[in-house]
C-alpha cells in the first residue's frame with residue numbers, strides 16, 4: 001500500500017506563495033511519485049490549486065460542514081469541495097476541536113458528510129499533554145475514533161485516520177517512533193474490530209514531522225504516512241518527507 005503524505009497548510013498562503021510552492025513541488029515530484037501526496041489548503045485557494053493541475057498532488061480541504069446546504073453562514077459543504085476537485089477533507093483537527101468547540105459527534109457527522117459525496121475524510125485524533133500525563137492517551141483516542149465508527153461503521157474502511165498528539169503540534173516536540181507506533185497499533189486494532197472489510201485503513205502520524213524525523217516515524221509497522229503542518233509550507237522540506245515515504 002502506498003503511504004500518504006498530506007500537507008495541512010492551516011491558515012497560511014497567498015496566491016503568489018501557493019503558486020511558487022506548487023511549482024516547486026511539481027518540479028520535485030515528477031509525474032508519479034511512489035507514494036500518495038496531497039495538500040489541504042484554505043478553502044479560498046481550492047480553485048487556484050485545482051487550476052494549477054499538479055498531477056502528482058491531490059487536493060484536500062481542512063474542514064467541511066456537517067450540513068448539506070442551506071442557512072449555515074460561513075460553512076462550506078462537501079458538495080462544494082467536490083466541485084473543486086477535493087479528494088480529501090480533514091475533519092476534527094485538534095485546532096478545530098480546541099478553538100471552535102467541535103465535539104466527537106460533530107466530527108463524526110462531518111466525516112459522514114464527506115463520505116456521502118465520495119471525499120475521503122482524514123479524521124484527526126490525539127491527546128493533550130495533560131491527558132497523556134494522566135495516562136489517558138488510549139482512552140481519549142479510542143473515544144474520538146469510536147464516535148466516527150459509530151456514525152460511519154458501514155464505510156469505515158474508506159476513511160483515513162491521523163494520530164496527532166496535541167502536545168506535538170507546532171511545538172517541535174515529536175512523539176518518538178515507539179510512542180507513535182504504540183498508539184497507531186491501538187487505533188489499528190479498533191479499526192479492524194469495527195470492519196469486516198479486509199482493506200487496511202491508512203493511519204497517518206502528525207505533529208512536528210519534518211525532514212529529519214520522517215524516515216524513522218514512517219518505518220513503523222502501523223504508520224502509513226504523515227499529516228504535515230509547518231514543514232509542508234517549504235517545498236524542500238515537504239519533498240524530503242515525501243522521499244522518506246517512498
Ligand code: 13P
Nearest residue numbers: 008169170207208229230
Ligand atoms: P506541525 O507539523 O506544524 O506540527 O502540524 C501538525 C498538524 O497539525 C498537521 O495537521
